[in-house]
Amino acid sequence: MTNKEKGFDTFPKLLRRNAEQRPDLPAFREKEFGIWQTYSWKDVYDNSRALALGMVDLGLKRGDAVAIIGSNRPHLYWVFSATQAVGALPVPLYQDGVADEIKYVLNHAEAKIVIVEDQEQVDKVLSILDECPAIEHVIYKETRGMRHYKQTNLMSYTDVQARGRAYDAKHSGFFEEQAAKAKGSDIATIMYTSGTTGRPKGVLLSFDNLVNSGKLSVEFEKLTEKDKVLSYLPMAWVGDHLFSYAQATQAGFSVNCPENAETVLTDLKELGPTYYFAPPAIFETMLTQMTIRMEDASALKQKMFHYFIGVAKRCGVEILEKKSVSLKDRLLYALGNALVYGPLKNTLGFSQIRVAYTAGAPMGPEVFKFYRSLGLNLKQLYGQTESCAYVCMQSDNDVRPDTVGPPAPGCEIKLDEKSGEVLFKSPGSFVGYFKNEEATKETITADGWVHTGDAGIMTDDGQLKIIDRAKDVGKLNDGTLFAPQYIENKLKFFPFISEAVCHGGGKDTVAAFINIDLEAVGNWAERGGISYTSYGDLANRDEVYAQIKECIEQVNRDLSIDSELAGAQISRFLILPKALDADDGELTRTRKVRRRIIAERYGKLIEALYSDVTDVHIESDMTFEDGRKGSLKADIKVRNSEAYPAMRAAS
Amino acid sequence: MEEQNRQIGDVLLAVEDISLSFGAVRAISDVSFDIRKGEIRAIIGPNGAGKTSMLNCINGFYHPQQGTISYKGNTRSQMKPYEAAAQGIGRTFQNVALFKGMSTLDNIMTGRNLKMKSSLLSSVIWWGSAQKEELEHRRYVEDIIDFLEIEAIRKTPVGRLPYGLQKRVELGRALAAEPELLLLDEPMAGMNLEEKEDMCRFILDVNDEFGTTICLIEHDMGVVMDISDRVMVLDYGGKIADGTPEEVRADQNVIDAYLGGGH
Numbered sequence: 001m002t003n004k005e006k007g008f009d010t011f012p013k014l015l016r017r018n019a020e021q022r023p024d025l026p027a028f029r030e031k032e033f034g035i036w037q038t039y040s041w042k043d044v045y046d047n048s049r050a051l052a053l054g055m056v057d058l059g060l061k062r063g064d065a066v067a068i069i070g071s072n073r074p075h076l077y078w079v080f081s082a083t084q085a086v087g088a089l090p091v092p093l094y095q096d097g098v099a100d101e102i103k104y105v106l107n108h109a110e111a112k113i114v115i116v117e118d119q120e121q122v123d124k125v126l127s128i129l130d131e132c133p134a135i136e137h138v139i140y141k142e143t144r145g146m147r148h149y150k151q152t153n154l155m156s157y158t159d160v161q162a163r164g165r166a167y168d169a170k171h172s173g174f175f176e177e178q179a180a181k182a183k184g185s186d187i188a189t190i191m192y193t194s195g196t197t198g199r200p201k202g203v204l205l206s207f208d209n210l211v212n213s214g215k216l217s218v219e220f221e222k223l224t225e226k227d228k229v230l231s232y233l234p235m236a237w238v239g240d241h242l243f244s245y246a247q248a249t250q251a252g253f254s255v256n257c258p259e260n261a262e263t264v265l266t267d268l269k270e271l272g273p274t275y276y277f278a279p280p281a282i283f284e285t286m287l288t289q290m291t292i293r294m295e296d297a298s299a300l301k302q303k304m305f306h307y308f309i310g311v312a313k314r315c316g317v318e319i320l321e322k323k324s325v326s327l328k329d330r331l332l333y334a335l336g337n338a339l340v341y342g343p344l345k346n347t348l349g350f351s352q353i354r355v356a357y358t359a360g361a362p363m364g365p366e367v368f369k370f371y372r373s374l375g376l377n378l379k380q381l382y383g384q385t386e387s388c389a390y391v392c393m394q395s396d397n398d399v400r401p402d403t404v405g406p407p408a409p410g411c412e413i414k415l416d417e418k419s420g421e422v423l424f425k426s427p428g429s430f431v432g433y434f435k436n437e438e439a440t441k442e443t444i445t446a447d448g449w450v451h452t453g454d455a456g457i458m459t460d461d462g463q464l465k466i467i468d469r470a471k472d473v474g475k476l477n478d479g480t481l482f483a484p485q486y487i488e489n490k491l492k493f494f495p496f497i498s499e500a501v502c503h504g505g506g507k508d509t510v511a512a513f514i515n516i517d518l519e520a521v522g523n524w525a526e527r528g529g530i531s532y533t534s535y536g537d538l539a540n541r542d543e544v545y546a547q548i549k550e551c552i553e554q555v556n557r558d559l560s561i562d563s564e565l566a567g568a569q570i571s572r573f574l575i576l577p578k579a580l581d582a583d584d585g586e587l588t589r590t591r592k593v594r595r596r597i598i599a600e601r602y603g604k605l606i607e608a609l610y611s612d613v614t615d616v617h618i619e620s621d622m623t624f625e626d627g628r629k630g631s632l633k634a635d636i637k638v639r640n641s642e643a644y645p646a647m648r649a650a651s
Numbered sequence: 652m653e654e655q656n657r658q659i660g661d662v663l664l665a666v667e668d669i670s671l672s673f674g675a676v677r678a679i680s681d682v683s684f685d686i687r688k689g690e691i692r693a694i695i696g697p698n699g700a701g702k703t704s705m706l707n708c709i710n711g712f713y714h715p716q717q718g719t720i721s722y723k724g725n726t727r728s729q730m731k732p733y734e735a736a737a738q739g740i741g742r743t744f745q746n747v748a749l750f751k752g753m754s755t756l757d758n759i760m761t762g763r764n765l766k767m768k769s770s771l772l773s774s775v776i777w778w779g780s781a782q783k784e785e786l787e788h789r790r791y792v793e794d795i796i797d798f799l800e801i802e803a804i805r806k807t808p809v810g811r812l813p814y815g816l817q818k819r820v821e822l823g824r825a826l827a828a829e830p831e832l833l834l835l836d837e838p839m840a841g842m843n844l845e846e847k848e849d850m851c852r853f854i855l856d857v858n859d860e861f862g863t864t865i866c867l868i869e870h871d872m873g874v875v876m877d878i879s880d881r882v883m884v885l886d887y888g889g890k891i892a893d894g895t896p897e898e899v900r901a902d903q904n905v906i907d908a909y910l911g912g913g914h
Contacts, residue, residue: 032797033790033794033796033797034756034789034793034796034802034805035793144856144860145859145860147859147860148859259802259803260800260802260803262802262803263802263803266803266806
């Protein structure tokens with residue numbers, strides 16, 4: 001690090017550098033009125049400065065918290081730099097959180113100002129305002145529908161900016177003075193974890209954490225100001241914060257916000273990002289939709305598709321990794337690229353991608369290989385909020401589907417000998433949990449190692465392989481290792497299965513709950529002339545059970561190859577009559593299974609799995625998204641699946 | 652008639668004593684009512700009560716044999732639908748009447764037709780003022796698309812859209828003409844609960860944001876009662892009640908007409 005660069009130890013300083021060095025280059029784009037509207041780095045600096053001073057005029061002091069609720073909007077990203085410039089703390093929240101979740105975080109962070117996107121969020125905040133005494137002002141970006149709100153503590157984003165400009169005229173130099181006060185060791189932001197277990201925890205990240213993580217990863221991937229990223233994942237999620245804020249401000253590349261959540265795929269195609277990030281679920285959905293759409297294509301197209309996908313499977317990954325491939329395959333692949341892979345990538349919006357990442361959950365190896373074989377440089381990343389998003393990153397020429405790569409630059413990893421838990425040390429290692437000394441002590445050891453809670457294995461050549469959450473890894477009664485997520489991920493690779501929950505810790509055998517994918521199974525049913533009335537009805541059809549049974553037995557066959565896991569094959573299963581849903585508390589907002597809640601709600605079904613009944617009746621109370629209560633009543637079938645004898649892989 | 656709401660102004664449209672017959676069938680007999688500026692006015696009634704005929708009279712599609720209609724103080728005799736449109740009366744239809752093969756954007760763009768001034772020739776070569784004009788109109792249409800939250804279907808042919816969305820596109824097209832009085836013919840027919848709630852919100856927002864006066868016909872009494880300022884009830888072509896939702900709900904004639912007897 002040169003001395004000159006040392007001056008840029010906070011984001012407001014980096015933003016100012018960008019505004020001075022590349023004032024006219026695009027920093028943000030937002031699709032509005034059907035057109036991509038561009039904001040240059042200078043626009044961003046000016047806007048962010050006006051907002052900051054407006055908030056100061058409203059009474060914002062150093063150390064106060066400013067909450068951000070809304071979808072990815074340039075104006076909301078500017079809140080980060082605005083708040084940080086005057087020494088306050090930005091706290092992004094998950095916008096689809098229900099009022100109760102939002103209330104908890106707002107109170108815990110003691111947010112003084114809340115900046116929201118539109119009327120919907122204003123209403124949500126106003127409904128809990130009485131219970132959040134710290135909130136003094138609510139600022140909204142979209143003015144639509146806001147004309148009749150008379151609350152004095154409610155103000156539009158542009159009004160606050162106008163106040164800021166007036167303040168600036170009266171107090172010249174104030175902003176520069178404030179921005180210069182910040183140093184690298186100051187806390188930059190509080191990111192609340194999604195709360196897989198219990199209440200969300202506020203992770204304190206310093207400028208050093210975020211600026212250095214951004215810098216190291218930008219260098220690792222050679223990102224430049226010419227890159228483009230589509231920002232569509234929740235702003236409250238650390239990954240988005242790293243890509244759309246830390247790396248973007250560091251490298252000076254442009255952040256592009258889609259029009260709204262439904263247009264993401266269209267916007268992706270129009271924009272053609274060079275740098276892309278998506279959780280495995282999105283890649284899986286794309287693959288499922290692609291498969292469904294191919295079934296509707298003409299016979300010739302189907303033939304061509306399947307033939308060239310076969311070619312790609314054989315040699316695509318090797319070509320991407322620049323390994324030796326026969327001339328014939330190379331030529332076939334080039335032809336396939338012209339006829340199938342190129343148009344396919346173009347349809348998906350992947351034509352210009354240099355680097356694509358997936359993280360958050362392990363990805364099915366088949367899905368992973370599929371995208372890589374098309375020539376998409378898809379890689380895995382492993383990390384958590386506590387490490388500023390990454391600990392491991394895969395390098396371009398050594399990408400394996402079953403590992404998450406070697407430790408990233410500057411990161412160190414060790415495994416707990418007894419539990420197999422992964423511990424790390426990295427430039428991004430967080431400062432602590434906000435107002436939670438106890439949890440901080442439990443997570444960070446005295447010598448600076450951070451517990452991840454994930455169980456992992458280190459391969460001989462130093463690549464990390466994550467099996468499951470450490471606390472979820474259990475043993476069957478006969479001592480066989482039982483890693484539920486590992487099996488669930490294998491199940492979820494099948495297009496028919498959207499979610500799975502495996503049981504087995506402390507039991508004799510493994511049994512599974514299955515969620516069918518309505519689109520894929522529904523399409524298949526239509527084709528086969530199977531009529532159904534609802535999700536529950538479809539899920540209960542014998543024909544569907546037969547299909548799912550085949551999928552499960554395929555997984556069992558895979559498991560039987562691995563001697564360590566062969567004992568953990570699925571012996572019984574049932575299909576749930578409703579899709580597991582974050583709104584019902586069964587999944588986290590990042591779509592991770594909440595085992596405890598599921599075990600409570602569907603306890604009777606688990607009992608049935610471990611008895612010999614073939615039918616079970618369930619009644620369970622549910623709270624729907626809009627707050628109404630109802631009950632779920634259904635008769636569910638329970639079926640056996642075949643297990644295969646263990647065999648050793650010929651290795 | 653007492654004042655309903657302080658934002659509601661003078662009479663915008665007054666219908667006096669109109670009767671309409673098709674041969675021997677009397678669709679409307681001696682109905683009088685008015686629509687005030689800025690209000691949401693509903694006309695309800697059972698099937699065949701003459702609701703759609705009433706709308707058709709207002710926008711000049713039918714010509715009543717008897718009675719007068721005055722709009723903005725001008726009593727009119729025979730008026731053609733396009734004249735009504737030019738004077739600021741817009742409408743949607745009971746059965747969606749969109750150009751199925753055209754995209755959402757193009758459909759809404761057609762609503763701007765009356766506002767376009769450039770000549771055929773300059774439109775064909777798309778140069779100068781014609782180009783500038785189209786950009787301005789496109790901007791207005793984009794505002795509507797944003798308002799109705801239909802960005803995701805901007806380029807989708809409307810024939811492929813579900814019914815609820817088609818209704819929304821139709822509303823968008825009517826809004827594109829910047830109407831002063833918007834006639835909605837059963838905007839919520841055939842929708843599920845969620846779509847109805849959405850549509851209610853849009854109707855209220857249109858009324859609120861654009862200050863558009865709205866006259867709507869609806870089957871679903873519950874929805875109408877929630878969003879309207881005043882409700883008129885028709886039965887067999889005649890007016891049987893008129894007043895605030897509360898008054899109408901309590902009216903014995905209405906109860907009889909809807910429930911078929913003295914409950």
